[in-house]
Amino acid sequence: MKRNILRGLTLLLCISLTLEGSDSSVRERLMGAAYLDNQAYHLLEEMTDRFGGRITGSKSNEQSLIFLQEALEREGIESRQEPFSFPGWVRGKDEAILIEPVKRPLRAIGLGYVQPHPSFAAEVTLIDKAKEEEITVELKGKIGLVPASVKLSTKTIDLFAKERGLKGLLLINRKNGGQLLARTQHREGSPSPIPIFSITEEEGHWLKRLIERGDAPSVQLTTRSETKPMRTANLVATLPGRVSEKVVIGAHFDSWDLGQGALDNGLGIVQAYDVARLLKTIHPDNHYTLEFVWFNAEEFGLYGSYAYIEKHKNEPIRSMINLDMVGDPIGINAMGFDSLIPFLEGFSEQLKALSFKRAMDNKPWNGGDHMPFILTGIPSITLYAPIKEESSRFYHDFGDTFDKVDETTLSKSIAIISLLAYQLSNNHKLHLPRLNRDETIALLRKAKLENSLRESGYWPFPD
Ligand SMILES: [Zn+2]
Numbered sequence: 001m002k003r004n005i006l007r008g009l010t011l012l013l014c015i016s017l018t019l020e021g022s023d024s025s026v027r028e029r030l031m032g033a034a035y036l037d038n039q040a041y042h043l044l045e046e047m048t049d050r051f052g053g054r055i056t057g058s059k060s061n062e063q064s065l066i067f068l069q070e071a072l073e074r075e076g077i078e079s080r081q082e083p084f085s086f087p088g089w090v091r092g093k094d095e096a097i098l099i100e101p102v103k104r105p106l107r108a109i110g111l112g113y114v115q116p117h118p119s120f121a122a123e124v125t126l127i128d129k130a131k132e133e134e135i136t137v138e139l140k141g142k143i144g145l146v147p148a149s150v151k152l153s154t155k156t157i158d159l160f161a162k163e164r165g166l167k168g169l170l171l172i173n174r175k176n177g178g179q180l181l182a183r184t185q186h187r188e189g190s191p192s193p194i195p196i197f198s199i200t201e202e203e204g205h206w207l208k209r210l211i212e213r214g215d216a217p218s219v220q221l222t223t224r225s226e227t228k229p230m231r232t233a234n235l236v237a238t239l240p241g242r243v244s245e246k247v248v249i250g251a252h253f254d255s256w257d258l259g260q261g262a263l264d265n266g267l268g269i270v271q272a273y274d275v276a277r278l279l280k281t282i283h284p285d286n287h288y289t290l291e292f293v294w295f296n297a298e299e300f301g302l303y304g305s306y307a308y309i310e311k312h313k314n315e316p317i318r319s320m321i322n323l324d325m326v327g328d329p330i331g332i333n334a335m336g337f338d339s340l341i342p343f344l345e346g347f348s349e350q351l352k353a354l355s356f357k358r359a360m361d362n363k364p365w366n367g368g369d370h371m372p373f374i375l376t377g378i379p380s381i382t383l384y385a386p387i388k389e390e391s392s393r394f395y396h397d398f399g400d401t402f403d404k405v406d407e408t409t410l411s412k413s414i415a416i417i418s419l420l421a422y423q424l425s426n427n428h429k430l431h432l433p434r435l436n437r438d439e440t441i442a443l444l445r446k447a448k449l450e451n452s453l454r455e456s457g458y459w460p461f462p463d
Contacts, residue, residue, distance in 0.1 A: 016333070027141055027350075029282050030422055033106030037276065040270035041407045043071055047269075048260040048402045055257035056297040057088045057230045063188045065253065066237055068273065068294065072237055075277045079292075083192065084307035086297050087189030088230025091257060096170065096197050099209065100218040108170070108197040109258070110225045112184030112300060113175035115191045120165050121220040140165035143219055145207050148174035153455055161193040164361075168221045170197040172204030175393050179222065182256040182396045184300055188457045229453035234304045235294040237276055238307035245316040246377050247425045249275060249370050249417075250305065251323040263387060267410065268323035268404075269294060275418045287442050288318060288350040288425040295369045302458075305369035309376055314463035318432050319424060321417070327387030329416045330410045331358030335370065336443040337379035338362070343430050344381070347423060351416060356383035359382055364447045365454070375445070375460050377435030381420070385413060437461065 047064050065081070072079045087352065094110035097103065099121050127144040130151055144153060152160075152169075155164040162164040171180050180198045199207075210217040233402040235253065238246075251268030255261020276292045295304030301361050319340070325435055332348055334340040341362065348356050361384060364370075370380040383424055386392075391404035424430075441461060 008063060015104060018046070025190060026283050026422065027419060030278055030418045031415040033278055033282060034274070034418055035411045038274065038407070038411045038414065040274040040414055041410055043273060044262065044266045044405060045402050048262045048266055053257040053261045054255045055091070056232050056254040057090060057262060059222055059255065060298070061232070061254055062227060065233065065294070065296075068253075068269065071273065072276065075280060077237050077239070077276055077280055079235050079237035080234055081309065082308070083189065083233040084285075084303065085229060085231050086300065086303035086307070087227060088232075088297075089184075089227050090299060092116065092225040093196065094225055095165050095194070095220075095222045096199065097220045098203075098207075098217065101215055104219050105439065106199055106203050106219070107178060107180065108199040108203075109169045109180050110223050111171075111182070111192070111196045111198060111215045113189060113192045113227050114185065114195055114223050114225045116226055117195050117221070117223040119222040120222055121218050123427065124207055124211060124217050124219050126208060127152070127169075130156070134157055135160075138413065141167060143168040143170060143221065145204065145206070145211065146171045147204070148172050155455070157185070157196070158193060158385055166194060168194050169425045170199045170207070170219070171196065172208075173198055173201050176201045177192060177393075178202065179394070179399070180258065181285065181362060182258055185459065189301060191227045193428035196220045197221070197253050215259070224441050232296045232304070234296055234308055236293045236308075239276065239280060239286065239290040239292075241286040241289040242424060242459075245318045246290045246291050247318055247421065248266065248293055248304045248320040248373070249323065249421055250293045250295055250308075250320060250437050252292040252297050252369055254299050254304075255394050255400070256299055258396070258398045259394065260402055261400055262402045262405055263321070263327075263391060263394060264325050266294055267326055267405070268409070271323050271414055271417055274414045274422050278414070278418045279422060283422060286422070286425040290421060290425050298369055302369060302371060305372045306360070309372040315396050317373070317378050319381065320370060321381045321420065321424070322368055325392075325419065326383050326385040326413050326417070327388060327392070328415055329383045329385040330355050331361060332356075333361035333363065333384060335364040335374060335380045335382060336362060336447055337432075337435075339430075339432050340381065343424070343427060347420060350419075354412070354416070356416075364443065364449060366449050366458070375440065375458070377437075377440045379432045379434075381412075383416070393413055
């Protein structure tokens, strides 16, 4: 009981500190303007309709980046491109054609880092287990069909290709409705040894039934996509504070090419834009510096956020907020950084009436632009902000288009993110130390992330 009272008092103190460090009229102006003066929605509509998806290395990506830069400039916000090199990939006309028992093209796409490969036809066999030793069927000269529930690691695929003579892979998508799932196969940008395709759930299950009936379906694969070194750029805009210590607000800029990348991550692009604009207009004089960063080449393997950290890691980065597919924010995640907890509890408390009902999370997750920051020990924040299944189901496919964006939810997310950015960049009583190497390793181990980081090639600490 006593503990509860103490905890309540600490929380009240934190809220009053948060509010004192801010001032409630700024809070209300920021949040009101996010709803009444939202520019994000129309900016996103224009960008996605004029330029389409923003796969890194494409003209669409370059043009969209300049479009964003010009929009910032109109608001008096200067931005700069920071170029970097990475192993790029260009989609060619990859084809999968069912040959037996009937001839027809399959709806399929090559995965990232698939290489040019001349046409060949082969029998399709089922790979329904993830562990190499559990797959006892003959793979030599065959194309493997993999159900959505089976996750083959890059290592296993390489082994199947090199030691067991597997010739290609068809990965069945996890969503129905003729959808595909664009993504990279080889995380470190190394070329895939065999053609690997995403195929629809419907056609995948058709093939599976044929195999189970003993009808030995055969498929012809051709790949023309190609890995090649590329140069691209992150976009960076700085709102100087009274001190050089800074809070980074990041969102990945690139998307896949099949749709418009409106949700993934058009949302994050325009959220960061509008938060920068609102702060510049309503409260330009902040204690800490705010740095807005649009990371490129995230979808190919977080290349932009790694390039940013490589360039800026010795600067006093105090904290980072990552905006990736932020829909309707109902909670927040301290990502394992205990130093953030009192502040984020106070922050959440103010938003309870605005549907911030979920208890705070404190667990990092793998696979976003926050990862290079976390690996550098920088306290990082993500929002728990779901997007309705009827829209999010189009993730990484043709249906990720502007019509899925909900204007009111977008306004609400901008209201919440701008408040977060404002309070985080003005709360100078909050001590946010950067974790050292051992503390960072402890944080990752506690979250059971070591294995997945090692498997995906992101574990940076030598043994
Ligand atoms: Zn994303």
